[in-house]
Amino acid sequence: MFGNFGVNLGSVGNLFGASGPRLNYDLGEAYPRAAGGWTHYRATSKEDGSPASVFKFVCNDVHKERVRVEVARNGAKRLKTTRHPNILMLKDSLEVEEGDKLTIYVVTESVMPLEEHLKDLPTSTSQRDEYYALGIRQVATAVSFLANDCALVHGGVSMSTVVVTDRLDWKLAGLDLLSEHAAIGRGTHGPAPLVHAAFSVPDQYKPEEYRRGDWAGIPGGPPWAIDAWGLGCLIQEVYRGGAISRTDQLREVDHIPQVLLKDYQRLLATAPERRYNPKKLVENSSLFSNKLVETITFLDNLTLKDSIEKEQFFRHLPRVMESLAKAPVQRKILPHIGEALVFGSAPALAVSPMLHAAEGLSDDDFASKVTPTIVKLFAKETANASDKLVRVALMENLSRFAKHLPNKLADETIFPAMSSSFTDEDPFVRELTLKATLVLAPKLTQRTHGNLLKYLSKLQVDPEPPIRANTTILLGNIARYLAEATAKRVLLNAFTRALRDQFPPARKAGLMALCSTVDFYEPGEAAQRVLPAVAPLTVDPEREVRECAFRCLDMFTDLL
Template identity: 50%
Template sequence: MFKFLKGVVAGSGSGPNNLPYNIGDPYPSAWGSWTHHRGTSKDDGTPVSIFSLSGSNANDGHLAAGRNGVKRLRTVRHPNILSFLHSTEAETFDGSATKVTIYIVTEPVMPLSEKIKELGLEGTQRDEYYAWGLHRIAKAVSFLNNDCKLVHGSVSLASVVVTQTLDWKLHAFDVLSEFDGNNEASTGPMLQYEWLVGSQYKPTELLKSDWATIRKSPPWAIDSWGLGCLIYELFSGMKLSKTEELRNTASIPKSLLPDYQRLLSSMPSRRLNSSKLVENNEYFQNKLVDTIHFMEILNLKDSVEKDTFFRKLPNLAEQLPRQIVLKKLLPLLASSLEFGSAAAPALTALLKMGSWLSSEEFSTKVLPTIVKLFASNDRAIRVGLLQHIDQYGESLSAQVVDEQVYSHVATGFSDTSAFLRELTLKSMLVLAPKLSQRTISGSLLKYLSKLQVDEEPAIRTNTTILLGNIGSYLNEGTRKRVLINAFTVRALRDTFSPARGAGVMALCATSSYYDVTEIATRILPNIVVLTIDPDSDVRSKAFQAVDQFLQIVKQYHDKTNSGDTTGAASGGIPSGNALLGWAMSSLTLKGKPSEQTPVASANFRCASYLCPL
């Protein structure tokens, strides 16, 4: 631990073999003489970026500037400045020559120039993304100049990198130095390493090394010029090769042009302060900037503002650059839901964004948040989770459902709200197949037993249909103990006619689970009574069921007479699959009448009772 800390503070002097990170392939470009590598942690494989700078001896000027950059990056912290993780310095011997290399390890980033090519944004989406990025860099430069009284000295496209969430970060601190404007009598250079900066990026006073003028100028003068260079390179798509190119403003957005010209004023005292640049409401106010800004200060918003914002977000997300939505907005949204700062309507937006991910990405970026949300005490969140369970339920593993999700969902069975009880019941169509036999027998069936006598008739009906659908997931002993009693003793005797009809259908759908003795002594006697039911729909279903079960008994009689006893004790199911399919479709398509497939009139009349309470 001491050796590691020594390396962080002053360079451990150990070679890269002792660096707790693996150095990967380099990017094609980097600021100055640095090389920007991809990298990973040797401990857990976490991605990082590794910057390396080599010199022929320890007194090399580039190395001295590099050490300044390491010191500054380590001590200056800001959300829009590259995050420092580790540094070290190593000596290697190649024959008679000695090479000294500085390594800086940071959060994983890539050069802005490379990310722009990768994203390939065009038109309005490109301009919105550039506005958001420039807003971030202007904030970072303002922090250095106005709050810390520091001068970066080399702001350009090369000094900007992009994180995995597409945030722009400022780095390249080799030239960075204190602004000593109070020491006007001094004639020495204020920026010790300004010789590292290309002449095309230097304002006139820095090009002439006019330190007296620089000290009399505001602390932002040099970096405001650098921001102008960054804006030119960004919109022109070309690296600045000479200062005169900055006069070519054809590619600069009209709303940004006046500020661009003020950043590049020939008089240092008249250059625009970067803190004023971000106040350009016309350029920096767009859908992307406003959306991300709202998400980042969500805790400061009241409930009405949050509710309005999240109801609009699903449609708004479709208009924003897809990669930015998935890499920036989606993580922000997931985090705000997990920590309770987002309103329940945010769940709809989360699932919509999640639908744009691959199944693997959905499982890693969205499902963990959903699983955590099941433990929420917010009833609106619980309702939202259950209403949309068909969108993510199949992605939940059996272990997660049984160990982490079910116990929270099950509280809804006893909720005082009939609407929540029904949503909980219907969610079992997705969750029950993933439950263990122990959970089904020891918990779920007990809850369903209570719901069969619920005060709400629609819930009693849906409970019977659910039992018919999950029959195949019960073991044989449980089926024999539960199903016939649930359908004959309770459902067929319910005062609500659709519940009686559901009981008949459930028996037909599960007919293959009963032996001929149970059919003859327990099922048929109870169904025959319903052939004189006051409700015509129940009577029709009862006659169909009697025919089906009598056919099973007749098949048993024929096999017995012929001496074939194979399967004679068990029933068959000529049409049960169709009924089971109907029940599942009715539940799945709840609330979506326009999508329902036309069914037989008798079935449709019963399905009408499966609507929300």
């Protein structure tokens, strides 16, 4: 028959608990359809709650249904050994035998059938067509990889064998019939699953040589011939919005984009040798000349780009994203940028586009899609120049995402990481850290405020005059977040010190801070400490300082 595919696909300990056959994934609702004899379940890990997909195959009598069993085993094995970004990613697999009954579990990344996914999309928009083009390109890339790089034939490419990830990647699945191109020529005497289970693929998805079982002639044609036809069927189904049931439906081209029509017809050429190589489709089709495909392609190849190309790309990316559909921006482009920043392939300039892509996310979505990236970026050591620039970009944009940060995270993770920048050798970074601290201040605990005050005490005597002035301004602004005892102990000393600063804006900042915190002081403090410290500034050389001093005197005189 066909070779021995009955290999053990995984160990019991991988998917089941130590006590026996207990799946370590909770199976949810099954999707209506799946390729082959599989049932596709939504699932979650019992260990960490992460989403997954579980494909389950059940055979009640392995002796009577040997072909079905071997084909299913081939599909599981091929998923394990065929690794490509556009092919469904296997996490684990397992066979469970109970007498004559066999159950195969295949656990993969979380995906949904393409047919179900398309039901949630608008019926006709330019943004939808851009997204379709991206998905078709991804599947065509997978088919090209199998045919051109591996000399393998999928044998069942259609909407039913394409799944979509949470990040909107279209991936080729259903590898049950995957066979070596040359092995098909041996027909029923060879090991090719495609030959032995050709009956499982409906005729509308088969070119003529496949339908009539011309196995000996197939190796004489190009390895992509069968799957090029299937790719044409997929294109038809995507743009018509559902599965085809007859071969003559492939002639209906009114809904096929004109830019794709010629390539579509080449994929469905009658002669196998004339069918379009999917590799050429990926490289040449004008269908893929759109902003979404170009953006994703650039991000996919980011490590190959030079610094000038990256800077130009990320500088224009926010404007480009304005023209794209929100779903691919938030679910595809956003994680792409985040990962590139974490791994160092994106410049600091990418922080702003990442936050632009995250606009409109709920707190829960922001927490799952963006916050982990922010935490990782803040945790990086800033000895590396590029990491330091990323830290600077995060602090410059802190006001755009601070509202999404839980207080505990801001207090225990973000601020401690950021606080090292208070002592940075670059004055610009020290001053920026002051400004960023004002954004985080409402989320900090009293203990952390105590640590913050130690940094501010040093910055009040910083060699850079503007930093001294801004430190005083920050103290005045965060006074309301301090415990009463802490405020009484710290503020008056800090502000009266600022009044003696040689830098006029620092003296003015001290006066303004005193005015904004007048309610913190007792009449005795006003009479004995504030008024004597402020009075000399009424004859300050700087007019703005003098005017501010008179206003301050008026306020504290009223306090008496």
